[in-house]
Amino acid sequence: xxxxxxxxxxxxxxxxxxxxxxxxxxxxxxxxxxxxxxxxxxxxxxxxxxxxxxxxxxxxxxxxxxxxxxxxxxxxxxxxxxxxxxxxxxxxxxxxxxxxxxxxxxx
Ligand SMILES: [Ca+2]
Ligand SMILES: [Ca+2]
Numbered sequence: 001x002x003x004x005x006x007x008x009x010x011x012x013x014x015x016x017x018x019x020x021x022x023x024x025x026x027x028x029x030x031x032x033x034x035x036x037x038x039x040x041x042x043x044x045x046x047x048x049x050x051x052x053x054x055x056x057x058x059x060x061x062x063x064x065x066x067x068x069x070x071x072x073x074x075x076x077x078x079x080x081x082x083x084x085x086x087x088x089x090x091x092x093x094x095x096x097x098x099x100x101x102x103x104x105x106x107x
Contacts, residue, residue, distance in 0.1 A: 056064045056072050080088055080096035088096075 053064070054060070056068055058068050058071065076096070077088065080092050082092055082095065
């Protein structure tokens with residue numbers, strides 16, 4: 001009888017420790033993994049920014065002039081002006097926005 005009481009008490013403690021692990025300690029481990037991925041995510045983001053900057057900086061001198069800025073946007077304007085009348089209609093702007101949408105962008 002005394003041994004059964006010790007066994008039951010041990011079982012209760014083991015269940016309590018398992019519950020503490022599942023709800024208090026293990027979730028922190030998950031966040032630790034997420035933090036370990038941060039440098040990888042940051043590097044991917046920086047690479048994406050470099051690519052975007054490179055699409056403006058056409059002479060690759062490390063700066064974007066007004067002419068490069070305007071040329072980039074003129075190219076986008078020309079691509080959006082599907083009927084080539086020199087203006088953008090609401091439909092053309094909507095179509096251009098849809099065409100430039102990336103996965104994960106808001107609707
Ligand atoms: Ca440049
Ligand atoms: Ca047009």
